[in-house]
Amino acid sequence: MKYMLLMNVPLGGAYQIAGWPAADITAHIAFMRNFTKTLSAAGELVAAEGLGGPDQAKLVRAGARGEPITDGVFPEAKEFLAGYWVVDVDTPERAYAIAAEASAAPGPGGRPLNLAIEVRQVMSDPPSDWTPGA
Amino acid sequence: MIPRLDDGAQDLLRDLAPTVLCALVRRYRDFAGCEDAVQEALLAAAMQWPAQGTPDNPKGWLITVATRRLTDQIRADTARRLREHLVVSLIPADEQIALAADAAGVNERDETLDLYFMCCHPVLSQASQIALTLRVMGGLTTSEIARAFLVPARTMAQRLARAKQTIESAGRTFPDLTAQDRAARLPSVLKVLYLIFSEGYAASDGDELCRVDLSNEAIRVARQLWRLLPDHPEVGGLLALMLLTDARRAARTGPNGELIPLDEQVRSRWNHERIAEGKRILERALAQGAAGPYQVQAAIAALHDEAPNIEATDWPQILALYDALRFHDSPMTRLSRAIALGMVNGPAAGLAALDDLALDPRLATHHRLAATRAHLLERAGHHAAAIDEYRRAAQRTTNTSERTYLLLRAARLSDSLAGVELKTVVG
Numbered sequence: 001m002k003y004m005l006l007m008n009v010p011l012g013g014a015y016q017i018a019g020w021p022a023a024d025i026t027a028h029i030a031f032m033r034n035f036t037k038t039l040s041a042a043g044e045l046v047a048a049e050g051l052g053g054p055d056q057a058k059l060v061r062a063g064a065r066g067e068p069i070t071d072g073v074f075p076e077a078k079e080f081l082a083g084y085w086v087v088d089v090d091t092p093e094r095a096y097a098i099a100a101e102a103s104a105a106p107g108p109g110g111r112p113l114n115l116a117i118e119v120r121q122v123m124s125d126p127p128s129d130w131t132p133g134a
Numbered sequence: 135m136i137p138r139l140d141d142g143a144q145d146l147l148r149d150l151a152p153t154v155l156c157a158l159v160r161r162y163r164d165f166a167g168c169e170d171a172v173q174e175a176l177l178a179a180a181m182q183w184p185a186q187g188t189p190d191n192p193k194g195w196l197i198t199v200a201t202r203r204l205t206d207q208i209r210a211d212t213a214r215r216l217r218e219h220l221v222v223s224l225i226p227a228d229e230q231i232a233l234a235a236d237a238a239g240v241n242e243r244d245e246t247l248d249l250y251f252m253c254c255h256p257v258l259s260q261a262s263q264i265a266l267t268l269r270v271m272g273g274l275t276t277s278e279i280a281r282a283f284l285v286p287a288r289t290m291a292q293r294l295a296r297a298k299q300t301i302e303s304a305g306r307t308f309p310d311l312t313a314q315d316r317a318a319r320l321p322s323v324l325k326v327l328y329l330i331f332s333e334g335y336a337a338s339d340g341d342e343l344c345r346v347d348l349s350n351e352a353i354r355v356a357r358q359l360w361r362l363l364p365d366h367p368e369v370g371g372l373l374a375l376m377l378l379t380d381a382r383r384a385a386r387t388g389p390n391g392e393l394i395p396l397d398e399q400v401r402s403r404w405n406h407e408r409i410a411e412g413k414r415i416l417e418r419a420l421a422q423g424a425a426g427p428y429q430v431q432a433a434i435a436a437l438h439d440e441a442p443n444i445e446a447t448d449w450p451q452i453l454a455l456y457d458a459l460r461f462h463d464s465p466m467t468r469l470s471r472a473i474a475l476g477m478v479n480g481p482a483a484g485l486a487a488l489d490d491l492a493l494d495p496r497l498a499t500h501h502r503l504a505a506t507r508a509h510l511l512e513r514a515g516h517h518a519a520a521i522d523e524y525r526r527a528a529q530r531t532t533n534t535s536e537r538t539y540l541l542l543r544a545a546r547l548s549d550s551l552a553g554v555e556l557k558t559v560v561g
Contacts, residue, residue, distance in 0.1 A: 016524045020553075022545035029538055030390060052532040 002046060002122035003095035005085045005102060009115060011054070013077060020108050027106050035102060039087060044098070050083035086122065094118055137181050143188055147176055149358065151273030154196045156245040158204060162451040166298040167207055168200070169270065176273060232471070241533035247362050248311050258303040262297035263326045269294060271355045274346060282346045282553035283333070324372050324428065331376050335383065336533065349380055356437045361481040362413070368548075370419030371429030375526040377412030380434035381405040397444035409439045432453050434470075449477040465497045469506050481514035505540060512547065521547050 028039070039045040078100040080082060085102070089095050099117040107113035139147070151172060158168040175196045189195040253266040268282075270272045280290035332347025356373045363369045385403040388394055416432045434455050441447035456471035468491055476484025488507050499502045507522035522545035531537050 018528060018541055018544065019548075020545060021549050022542050025538075025541050026390075033390065050534060053529040056532075057531060106367050 001089050001090070001092075001124065002086060003092070004120045004122055005087065005095070005099050006118040006120065007082045007084065007102065008079045009082045010127060011080060015115040024106070024108050026108065027110060031105050035105070036085070039085070039098065043122050044087045044089055044094075046086040048085045051081055077114055091097070092119075092121070097122075139184055143183060144180075145354070146188070146192060148273030148354070150193050150196055151176060152201055152246050152271055152358070153242060153271045156194060156242065156249060157197050157272060159249075159349055160202075160205060160245065162208075164204075166295075167204055169298060171196070171207065172196070173269075173275070174203045177275070178470065186213040190405075202218070219543060222360055243260065247316070247359075250359060251311055251319040252301060254319050254326055255301045255304060256319065256322070257300055258297055262300070263294055263322065264406075265290060265293050266297050266331055267323075267326050267355065268330065268351065268490055269368070272351050274351065278346045282351075300326055315491065320366075320368075323359070326366060327352050327359070328372060328428075330355075331380075335379065336519070336535075349376070353378060353380065353430050366426050367419045367422040367424050368426040370415050370422070371426060371432050371452045374416035374419060375428050375432035375435055377408045378439055379434055381408035381412065381439060393535050395539075396438065401442065409436075410471055411437075412436065414484050423457065427464075427467075428458060430459050431467075447477070449474055453478050455524070460483060462542035464492070465494060465500070466502065469497070469502055472506060473509070476513065477559050482508045484510045485514070499530065501536075501540075503529045504530060505536075508540075508543070512543075516549050517551055519550075520544075 017028065020028070036045065036048050038051065039048075054077070060068050061071075063069045085098075087095060087098055089098070095096050096119060103115050103117050104112040154175065155168060155172045158171060159165055160176045178199050179192075180194060183189070212268075239361050239514065244333040249270055250267070253270050255262045265279055265283075267404050269276065272497050274282075276291050276294060276314055277287045279294075280287040283290070329351050331352035334350070334352060353373070356369075356376055360369050362477070370433075381404050382399060384405065385399040385401065386394055412432065413436055416429065416436055419429050420433070437448050437452050437455075453471065456467060456474050459467045459471070469488075472484045472487040472491065474547070475487050488503065488510065491497050492503060504523045504527035508520045508527060509519035511523060519545045524540050528537050528540035528544065531540065
């Protein structure tokens with residue numbers, strides 16, 4: 001079954017990587033690269049992407065003739081999606097374990113960030129508990 | 135394990151792919167069908183040659199196999215159409231059996247060239263031109279191209295199928311191209327090859343072993359084009375630019391894929407064979423006159439490649455070349471010119487030039503403007519302002535290695551400022 005692991009980070013919270021010392025940035029990036037590489041080598045990784053910064057984000061709605069109407073960034077947002085992984089695993093527990101690993105990514109001083117990782121199951125067809133003839 | 139083709143045979147196959155396709159299209163017209171048949175023949179060769187050995191006449195072998203696949207397809211289609219009472223086969227039945235696709239007396243060179251122009255048909259999106267060029271001229275498989283651009287194979291297969299349909303319904307393709315079509319499309323061909331090269335150059339971080347090396351592919355295909363058009367100065371200019379840039383590739387990234395800027399690269403790790411070859415091709419292109427943007431950029435790359443270090447680089451000459459490029463106004467070359475100006479007349483002059491560039495809406499919020507300003511501010515000793523600009527640039531870029539580089543650059547400056555403050559407090 002597939003799960004999407006979303007890394008939502010609070011604006012102005014612990015994940016202000018730009019303000020960290022160089023050694024901590026290097027350690028964090030090395031951790032993330034290695035994390036994705038390990039998932040990939042284990043055959044569990046489906047996709048992983050980091051997203052561009054929130055100040056480039058646009059909100060788009062269709063206008064009267066279906067034309068795109070873009071809005072600048074939403075200043076009221078308290079957190080933004082920094083990136084995500086999609087993993088294919090046998091059990092939800094495994095997805096949680098992977099999320100916990102990502103959550104413990106090192107931050108300032110090498111201490112774990114303990115970021116909240118949102119875990120969502122990807123819809124599938126047929127359902128995973130469906131067996132033919134049952 | 136299934137035996138694999140060695141690199142030499144693989145290159146041979148890819149080099150032959152366009153000529154084999156020409157031979158088929160000349161005979162059967164149906165571009166999409168011929169292209170599929172050639173792909174199947176290339177696959178058959180990859181499966182059979184390792185065990186049976188490369189045939190004495192590899193091109194003839196490929197033409198025979200591709201033709202067989204194509205005629206099977208035509209027969210199947212004809213049978214289907216007969217059933218539907220719609221006999222529209224373009225090719226008389228007797229000609230389907232006479233397989234003289236490898237006919238003598240045709241101008242193979244011109245036809246191969248026309249394939250380039252077909253792949254860069256103006257009705258195609260740039261992404262489709264790139265994909266089709268890699269498949270038709272580069273002989274890459276659909277899944278290789280998909281992996282190179284990190285998109286699912288199905289997406290790439292659809293993109294290629296749509297591209298082939300689009301150019302067939304648009305007309306003005308092989309073999310009906312006019313001299314005007316050819317002249318109008320050459321710039322697109324050069325641009326597509328340059329984009330393929332840049333994609334590979336930006337992506338190269340050492341551990342993407344399963345990805346095709348797009349920079350090498352672009353160089354290979356550009357070399358083929360240069361052999362066909364050795365007297366066209368911009369074709370030589372483009373090939374030289376690729377070689378002179380690619381020569382620095384090994385020195386350009388660190389063990390973790392981090393970008394290493396020109397002034398910190400270990401220049402002994404540059405590929406001096408490539409530099410020598412690039413310079414030879416550039417000299418020949420320059421001798422042909424009519425300097426265009428690729429030649430000028432290649433000349434700039436050559437000046438960097440020749441310099442023992444950043445200080446001993448011939449910056450006045452580089453600045454003069456960027457001034458020559460101003461006729462081909464591009465925001466990125468204007469940024470590079472500001473850097474050169476900063477090296478010749480000091481960082482303040484470079485910063486003043488950037489203030490002018492910031493008025494251009496294409497550049498105002500571009501991360502490269504902030505990154506260039508940060509470098510010049512750092513050189514001018516304005517460290518706090520440089521840190522802000524590095525961070526601004528990091529926030530705006532969408533390239534991971536670039537973001538890492540910019541963040542670290544800011545962090546190192548900030549670390550050293552903190553160190554200085556600490557010393558002041560303690561001391």
